[in-house]
């Protein structure tokens with residue numbers, strides 16, 4: 038099957054904070070084809086985690102979701118779905134901190150066996166064997182022995198592998214990764230990235246990988262979406278976005294990473310702080326921090342316009358962007 | 364093994380606390396007016412008689428000596444003799460402690476039966492009507508003094524329906540359970556609100572944790588999620604909470620035994636204190 042697996046249209050997440058409406062995710066739209074790895078980059082607080090949680094229906098109970106979510110499940114074309122439709126079926130998620138993401142009162146083998154027991158109709162014995170098989174798949178040595186261990190008995194890297202095995206236990210078509218390597222040692226980070234890479238091709242899963250680390254996204258993703266202040270401001274194939282950013286914020290993010298910014302004399306890092314969801318500026322939300330800002334920027338409506346095949350930007354003056362001088 | 368070590372440590376921590384309590388009780392009884400010798404010998408006793416009584420009980424020694432002697436005896440299991448009835452305090456306590464253990468046991472059982480379901484429902488339905496109702500009832504229960512609740516139950520339940528006795532204790536298991544129900548319920552009404560509140564807070568923090576999201580994401584839902592992911596993690600802190608509350612139940616028992624005329628330690632304590640029977644009071 039080909040075609041779209043997930044379609045997100047004008048997603049909004051609103052909280053009622055002491056009687057005031059706060060909307061940290063404010064009109065996110067994206068489409069994801071089967072088997073594609075999409076990276077979402079953006080500063081802290083831009084709404085990356087909330088977007089992922091909306092997709093898999095894990096928002097806290099005090100959040101209100103707006104917009105439309107469609108997922109293909111076992112069908113040809115995406116249809117609207119409820120969270121319960123994709124839990125244990127179709128979509129899985131792995132989190133940043135594997136220690137807090139694993140049930141501390143469950144042996145890791147039992148946790149991995151939950152999915153097969155509940156959704157594949159497996160008996161206890163069969164599900165346990167499946168769990169060990171999954172642990173072997175994610176590269177856990179001596180899985181028979183480790184299946185009997187508690188999460189706190191494992192190293193950080195092994196815990197994240199257990200988390201991945203748990204997510205894979207329900208055979209998802211889409212794996213959501215919320216900064217899965219940020220909490221790990223650098224050497225372990227590369228191993229986990231390599232593993233996700235390998236699993237993705239082997240199992241033909243689509244992935245949405247959230248990170249604020251562009252270099253990591255460059256390694257693992259096909260496409261990139263840049264998020265700022267609750268909205269997506271630029272999308273495109275990873276290489277093209279890196280080679281020729283079409284939004285000043287993308288360019289600014291790249292200059293803040295040494296490996297990208299090395300060839301420029303621009304200031305490393307972005308001046309100012311990301312805006313607070315309680316007080317987003319009008320028009321283009323990046324305008325107050327933007328080197329290229331024009332007068333009409335503060336009144337521009339948010340709209341992702343096509344700039345090239347497969348490439349979109351929300352910037353109304355992309356022609357002004359100088360690039361990194363490559 | 365880890366759990367055993369934890370329990371042992373907690374029990375050891377109780378020992379200095381017991382010495383502290385004995386010291387405080389001892390000091391309070393020493394400074395409150397009322398002469399034990401006078402109470403024993405009677406109002407008409409002569410000064411010589413009183414002196415003799417004091418001498419025989421060691422009341423002329425310094426407070427420090429009395430305390431030292433007392434603690435020395437206590438650690439050997441000897442609680443002394445009641446000044447008044449001349450029976451060994453240990454045997455008086457032995458007679459009465461069964462009733463108090465019954466009351467605390469039944470009270471604790473009711474606390475668990477009431478608090479666990481209500482705490483769980485309150486947390487799972489946080490900020491919904493049922494949560495508000497449970498918290499409202501909790502506030503009412505918390506603000507009613509135990510003797511007041513006891514009197515209300517006696518008047519409204521025992522007297523009007525005649526289903527429950529209004530005082531005393533029984534011989535057989537059935538009788539005992541029957542007699543202990545209202546006093547235990549009184550204890551539970553006073554204690555449960557604190558446990559419900561604690562359990563609710565504990566469960567809510569568990570519900571917000573990442574591993575609950577993990578559980579949900581792989582399709583664990585409903586009672587299976589509550590049992591295998593929520594309760595398992597809230598159980599440890601919940602048990603600690605209830606164990607701490609068990610200590611407070613002892614204080615409640617003292618009050619309630621009097622209200623329901625239960626011949627337990629608490630009632631004995633009140634009688635002994637009225638009669639300035641120092642060893643009996645300290646023994647308890």
Ligand SMILES: Nc1ncnc2c1ncn2[C@@H]1O[C@H](COP(=O)(O)OP(=O)(O)OP(=O)(O)O)[C@@H](O)[C@H]1O
Nearest residue numbers: 052054061080081082083084085086087088097314
């Ligand atoms: N339960 C909540 N109630 C109110 N505001 C919330 C809640 N959860 C998140 N927010 C707000 O939403 C914004 C976006 O949060 P989110 O976790 O999606 O950010 P993020 O892009 O994942 O950032 P990070 O890189 O730090 O993980 C934050 O500013 C946060 O304050």
Ligand SMILES: [Mg+2]
Nearest residue numbers: 085086087215
């Ligand atoms: Mg996040």
